[in-house]
Amino acid sequence: MSRSAEAHADALSSTPESTPEPDPVKKEPVTFKDIGIRRSIYRALDVVFPAIKHPTETQQQFIPAILSGKDVLLKDSTGSGKSFGILLALLNKPRSEFPGLQSTITNPSSITSLLVVPHRDLAYQFVHWVEQLTATPGVTSPRYGGVVAKAIVRDKQIEMATRISSLRSDPPHILIGTPQALLDVHNEDPAALQLSNLSTVVVDEVDYLIETVPLKSGGKSFYKAFLKAKKKIDRHPSPTRQLLDIIYASRKNRAEQGPTSTHENLPQLVMSSATLRKHLDLFLFKEGRWLRRDQLVKIKCSDKQRIYDTGAISSISGDILHSVLIVAGNGDIKNMSDATSLPLISPGDEPVTPEAIFDDQSPAIESQSEMPRNSLAITELVDSPSPFNPDTVEAIATAFALDVPSIALLVLPASSPVHRAVYELKQLGVNAKALDLTVSDKGRLHLLTGGKTAEEAPTLLVATLASIRGLDLPSLTHVFIPGIPEGPKVNGQTIDAYLHIAGRVGRFGKGGRVITVVEARDPGGSHGVDDEAKMRRIFREIKVKPVRFEHFD
Numbered sequence: 001m002s003r004s005a006e007a008h009a010d011a012l013s014s015t016p017e018s019t020p021e022p023d024p025v026k027k028e029p030v031t032f033k034d035i036g037i038r039r040s041i042y043r044a045l046d047v048v049f050p051a052i053k054h055p056t057e058t059q060q061q062f063i064p065a066i067l068s069g070k071d072v073l074l075k076d077s078t079g080s081g082k083s084f085g086i087l088l089a090l091l092n093k094p095r096s097e098f099p100g101l102q103s104t105i106t107n108p109s110s111i112t113s114l115l116v117v118p119h120r121d122l123a124y125q126f127v128h129w130v131e132q133l134t135a136t137p138g139v140t141s142p143r144y145g146g147v148v149a150k151a152i153v154r155d156k157q158i159e160m161a162t163r164i165s166s167l168r169s170d171p172p173h174i175l176i177g178t179p180q181a182l183l184d185v186h187n188e189d190p191a192a193l194q195l196s197n198l199s200t201v202v203v204d205e206v207d208y209l210i211e212t213v214p215l216k217s218g219g220k221s222f223y224k225a226f227l228k229a230k231k232k233i234d235r236h237p238s239p240t241r242q243l244l245d246i247i248y249a250s251r252k253n254r255a256e257q258g259p260t261s262t263h264e265n266l267p268q269l270v271m272s273s274a275t276l277r278k279h280l281d282l283f284l285f286k287e288g289r290w291l292r293r294d295q296l297v298k299i300k301c302s303d304k305q306r307i308y309d310t311g312a313i314s315s316i317s318g319d320i321l322h323s324v325l326i327v328a329g330n331g332d333i334k335n336m337s338d339a340t341s342l343p344l345i346s347p348g349d350e351p352v353t354p355e356a357i358f359d360d361q362s363p364a365i366e367s368q369s370e371m372p373r374n375s376l377a378i379t380e381l382v383d384s385p386s387p388f389n390p391d392t393v394e395a396i397a398t399a400f401a402l403d404v405p406s407i408a409l410l411v412l413p414a415s416s417p418v419h420r421a422v423y424e425l426k427q428l429g430v431n432a433k434a435l436d437l438t439v440s441d442k443g444r445l446h447l448l449t450g451g452k453t454a455e456e457a458p459t460l461l462v463a464t465l466a467s468i469r470g471l472d473l474p475s476l477t478h479v480f481i482p483g484i485p486e487g488p489k490v491n492g493q494t495i496d497a498y499l500h501i502a503g504r505v506g507r508f509g510k511g512g513r514v515i516t517v518v519e520a521r522d523p524g525g526s527h528g529v530d531d532e533a534k535m536r537r538i539f540r541e542i543k544v545k546p547v548r549f550e551h552f553d
């Protein structure tokens, strides 16, 4: 890496909690070269991603930090270039040597970085970015020494033995995998992942992959619930926790015995998400102990989120319009009562401070499982009762028909039957498909590059939250959410879920629309607070003014 990048990273590490002031002397925009990215990569960027001209503010901070070998804890809004920037940093690293070559490994190359992601579509997105960048002449320099990236995900089609032999014969420079798939390989053949020789470990969407129990002050009953939840997690740690415990076992053991050594030969650790709550932060240091406190750069660029007088919430990306449709059960579909077509921020409203959200300490224990693909036969679909409210499905189909030009995404609650929703939407004439980037190269290319296939009717992709985190689908314009995301209660988990779902649109200068469809309910009825009021609370928390969806009353 260049000296300037090194100096930059050192400066960051000396003030780990703060964002460094921009250099007042340098007026020219910072380039990828300035932050230590090597020539072949920034030239490939010019060719393959011509819109990516300069590193974003966050990338200017975390790329040099990663290149300098520091540990990094990164939080910035969805679509701010975290994943892409991390990948550039990993590509930039030289390939590690494999010490003490083992006779069983035929290729002397070693795995330099391990990138842990929550679901397989995100793994394929990373591989796709690598393929695009390295297809450019000059980028696949001999320094990679073989395969640049490979994905390891749970896949019934690929035998474990095949996976392992592929890793052993052609270990990639960057191994991208879902936690359970990686753990499966490790359990079968501990040497295949080369965990003891890694230079970098990245956990993307870390708050999803490492479960923690919020520390909320409260009465005895809360404390009891807290202890119970904590015990459960400790007894059954997520695959990501297990993997990190294996990789950083020596650091953890030493920490239990006394002060940590800064000279351990363990990989740097990078953790990233758009939402990182305090209890995870605390856990990472107090109990996880995988990170090195004295070698840590913390980057939290939350101040870039702004509200516009359109009512949209935005990062450095485009505006996102938020609407809520209420279905009444008699065929009525209307906008939520206080949505406005000329939204204004009232003078008393403070500018958005997502730190308030960051500090929220609400129960948030998500399922850590890798989402199995729903693959029910059509007959089973028809015979089983629908778990969906038909009015909600109809409202989504109508809104889709009226407003979506090309591609929209419907994000169902965790463990909802995706194929059932696809089936029901198709019955209403919607060109619905389960989101699956593995289906075909053509389909993947279409989705990941935003390419248009003019002959195809507008498409509604259907997925669950577990399989859309971090995904970047450039041609997406609309996101639909049936009901309170990860409801029924509104807490920190709900708000994070909404932010991650909404964040699939409005990325890097593009606009987008998020439409939540909720049922009208009697507030005094058995459900207590109605869903419209819950949506109002979510919008208050994220400082968003809902706007009317103009096709309805």
Ligand SMILES: Nc1ncnc2c1ncn2[C@@H]1O[C@H](COP(=O)(O)OP(=O)(O)OP(=O)(O)O)[C@@H](O)[C@H]1O
Pocket (backbone or CB within 6 Å): 049, 051, 052, 053, 054, 055, 056, 059, 076, 077, 078, 079, 080, 081, 082, 083, 084, 085, 273, 274, 469, 470, 471, 472, 474, 503, 504, 507, 508
């Ligand atoms: N420096 C840049 N300039 C312009 N576009 C960029 C830049 N870096 C990344 N992008 C583009 O921004 C989009 C979002 O990037 P990315 O997926 O890395 O965001 P993210 O912060 O990881 O989002 P999420 O929190 O949802 O995972 C991608 O299409 C990527 O190509």
